[in-house]
Amino acid sequence: MSCGDEHETDCNEVLAEVWLFLDQECNQNRRDLLRQHLDECHPCLAQYGLEEKLKELLARKCGGEQAPNTLKARLRDQIRLAVLEQAQVTVESGPGGTTSIEVRSTRIERRV
Known part of the structure; x- marks a missing residue:
């Protein structure tokens, strides 16, 4: 997936690591880079939100x-x-x- 915008970190890379981010299994520098991308990229933030809700649901249903x-x-x-x-x-x-x-990855170019 790519939103088509230029980011320091590629969308596919961010989405591949979203579970590591949620589980806090990456170092602080990587977390900061992923957080910056999520703050800038609405499609990735939406996907992150789905993953976060799924993790919460799993924790609630399987928590005990x-x-x-x-x-x-x-x-x-x-x-x-x-x-x-x-x-x-x-x-x-x-x-x-x-x-x-x-x-x-597939590069998508937009004409403005």
Whole structure:
């Protein structure tokens, strides 16, 4: 998804990390960058709002029960994979602990 406007951080990148943002699983610099984008981009802010409401609903409906840590880790991994796939981001681990990240995006140009 892209709103078509120029941002320091691409819309697909922001939406791929919205759950990390909601769960406060990214560092403060990244949170600030994502927050700035959400403040500037109404389509991303709307999507963020949906994700935030979903998280609140899940917490309210499932709040009293504790899932095993292994299940939490598996779910977290599957959600990350689904979000990265939707945002067309590929992450590969290489030898020696190196990581390669590829972001495929479509650039939309608007004529004014």
